[in-house]
Amino acid sequence: MKLGEGVEAAIHCAAMLAGVEGNSTMSGAAMAEAFGLSPSYLLKHLNQLTTAGILESVSGPAGGYRLARPAERITLLDIVLAVEGREPAFRCGEIRQRGPVKLDAKAYVKPCGINAAMLKAERAYRAALAEAKLSDIVADFMNHADPRTVAASCAFVERHQRPQKVQQPSKRER
Amino acid sequence: MKLGEGVEAAIHCAAMLAGVEGNSTMSGAAMAEAFGLSPSYLLKHLNQLTTAGILESVSGPAGGYRLARPAERITLLDIVLAVEGREPAFRCGEIRQRGPVKLDAKAYVKPCGINAAMLKAERAYRAALAEAKLSDIVADFMNHADPRTVAASCAFVERHQRPQKVQQPSKRER
């Protein structure tokens, strides 16, 4: 059982984006630099987060990414599923029916007990991930991590976040 | 996140071996046939189970595999770890320290909170697998599966299990 490296990258990026103020953004290139990752590949994962509705993206200069909703409403499960896909880790190949003895299909309507047990464990895994809010991760980092790393992280965000153009209210909304 | 196909094969084989009587064995070839699997590859997985102490193997004609201990004391976790390895699915690459800002190593003595959260979820997964005993899987199959599949499975075991040579007690033990 293995999780791709993209998961780690995605969570770290989301945590960092939780630090940007208001509707400012941070570019994918900046985050790639922050974590020593390949920019072009990181974009793929960020895009998965965007597609999943976890991040919002802004094109153009001063563009980048920001959280699509408050960190309190983003869980590690959201991120893991966005990056790794929603399929369970255990995929039942129904090898029980692949033997030489042919029984008609009706004999196999009951789901495989092994599959059921494996999926039950996976539900426990996902439930635990669903408990972990991004805001908890960030708060824990702020409160308990080494002050130097916190300071460095905040400085990086401060330096790379980019305020967005103020929305000009249209005539009709004035 | 993905589990290899070997896990499914290994669990099915272990469940089947739970049905062989006494110290009889069943050959790897027979199990490969039962599930329509590649014999030479299945042997690899069976060997992993043997190495892990879940199965016992017997060489020679009439040889094969049997459970190394009662099915009550074999869990799905035992099997999954034997086949997939014991490392956690989430491996922290410490990308937090891979950025351009160099802090000395002492700033990173505290473990990464993201890693901690991911590992916690994984403990929940493993705990659930540790709850699932092979004997439960087998009992559930016997009691609730379609009677035809149960009959077919029992017949297969009956046909392929091989009694072992009786142990001749040595003079000194008599």
Next chain:
DNA sequence: CTATTGCAGATAAAAATTATCCATGATAAG
């Protein structure tokens, strides 16, 4: 207009998984 940025798709490189083969040693049976 121009430079920057995200996006989609094609493609390539690297790694892991799945599968096969062969030589070897063990052993039951003739």
Next chain:
DNA sequence: CTTATCATGGATAATTTTTATCTGCAATAG
């Protein structure tokens, strides 16, 4: 003692997945 069966271990190949790069395109701030 010979033969046939079976697990083991190592080498190797085929296949799939993961990781990474590149290019052209659309969006947009200045």
